[in-house]
Amino acid sequence: xxxxxxxxxxxxxxxxxxxxxxxxxxxxxxxxAFGADDMVALAERFGSGRMKSRDLIRxxxxxxxxxxxxxxxxxxxxxxxxxxxxxxxxxxxxxxxATFGGEER
Numbered sequence: 001x002x003x004x005x006x007x008x009x010x011x012x013x014x015x016x017x018x019x020x021x022x023x024x025x026x027x028x029x030x031x032x033a034f035g036a037d038d039m040v041a042l043a044e045r046f047g048s049g050r051m052k053s054r055d056l057i058r059x060x061x062x063x064x065x066x067x068x069x070x071x072x073x074x075x076x077x078x079x080x081x082x083x084x085x086x087x088x089x090x091x092x093x094x095x096x097x098a099t100f101g102g103e104e105r
Contacts, residue, residue: 020063
């Protein structure tokens with residue numbers, strides 16, 4: 001069971017139930033990947049509601065690695081999610097909402 005107080009979520013990715021969490025290390029990874037100066041800039045970027053496919057892969061990959069999975073972004077790109085592209089968007093939105101607060105988008 002995911003611990004909502006820690007910002008954990010659970011999602012079916014690649015045919016398995018997996019836990020995702022954006023730990024401080026995962027957030028630092030995303031800051032570097034997106035060229036964000038700080039967490040506020042990162043949250044503002046995500047809050048715009050516009051994301052590329054690569055953004056979704058990076059967010060989901062960082063969440064899986066934050067939960068202890070040894071996966072690369074390339075591994076994540078090959079994993080199936082129920083619902084296709086909207087499924088990836090739903091998972092990333094749920095993870096960001098659990099991390100930064102607010103409602104899912």
